[in-house]
Structures are given as C-alpha cells and as structure tokens.
Amino acid sequence: MKRKTLLLLVAVALTAGAGIWVAQLLIAPPEDRTSPSSADGRIVYGEACARCHGLVGNGKGGNPRLRGRDLARDLIRLRVQSGYRAMPRFPNIRGEALKNLAAHVAAMK
Numbered sequence: 273m274k275r276k277t278l279l280l281l282v283a284v285a286l287t288a289g290a291g292i293w294v295a296q297l298l299i300a301p302p303e304d305r306t307s308p309s310s311a312d313g314r315i316v317y318g319e320a321c322a323r324c325h326g327l328v329g330n331g332k333g334g335n336p337r338l339r340g341r342d343l344a345r346d347l348i349r350l351r352v353q354s355g356y357r358a359m360p361r362f363p364n365i366r367g368e369a370l371k372n373l374a375a376h377v378a379a380m381k
C-alpha cells in the first residue's frame with residue numbers, strides 16, 4: 273500500500289471516530305451522579321426528580337407530568353437507569369432505592 277493511501281485511510285478513520293464521538297455526545301442523555309440519601313421512594317423522588325417533574329409529579333417547565341399516568345414500573349426504572357433525551361440517567365439510583373422510587377411514581381394519583 274502506498275504511503276499516501278495509508279495516510280488517507282488514517283485520516284478517514286480519525287474523522288469517522290470523531291464524528292461518532294460527537295454524535296454520542298449529542299444523542300446520549302446527560303448523567304446525574306447524585307446518590308440518594310435514603311431508599312425511601314418519596315425521598316429519592318424529592319431529591320432527584322422533583323426539580324423537573326414537580327413535587328407531586330405535575331410536571332413543570334416542559335417536563336412531562338408523571339402523576340395519574342398509570343406508568344409501568346419497568347418503564348420508570350428504565351428511564352431512571354438509561355435516561356431519555358433531555359432526561360438524565362441516574363446510575364446511582366439502584367437496588368431498593370430504585371425499586372421504591374418506581375413504586376412511588378407508579379402510585380402517584
């Protein structure tokens with residue numbers, strides 16, 4: 273292989289790599305590494321979720337309402353663990369805290 277071709281291939285690979293990195297930055301949801309201070313679902317909600325979804329889940333500032341929606345616990349857990357678009361993911365909410373949080377949100381009437 274000619275040296276010029278090799279250089280071109282390297283340049284293309286680097287550009288593609290940078291493109292994927294930028295795309296991931298744009299697509300991947302932000303992350304909130306705050307750790308819950310308790311495993312009580314209501315407390316975890318107040319610490320991590322209320323600022324966007326409102327204290328009783330009415331939603332605010334364009335963030336969706338969670339109250340009275342009959343949301344499945346699995347969906348709630350998935351959103352918290354993986355985030356979704358503008359919603360950050362919360363890798364530090366897991367185990368009992370995550371289970372209780374999902375139960376709390378699912379029960380918001």
Ligand code: HEC
Nearest residue numbers: 320321324335336347348351352356357358359360362377
């Ligand atoms: C920075 C603001 C923000 C925080 C903090 C936040 N969310 Fe969200 N959440 C959003 C936004 C925005 C959406 C809608 C995303 C979309 O559909 O584009 C959303 C969507 C959801 C959904 C899906 C609702 C639906 O209509 O399908 C659930 C469930 C949810 N959030 C639960 C939570 C829980 C539980 C917490 C706390 C751990 C939390 N969110 C923290 C902004 C936030």
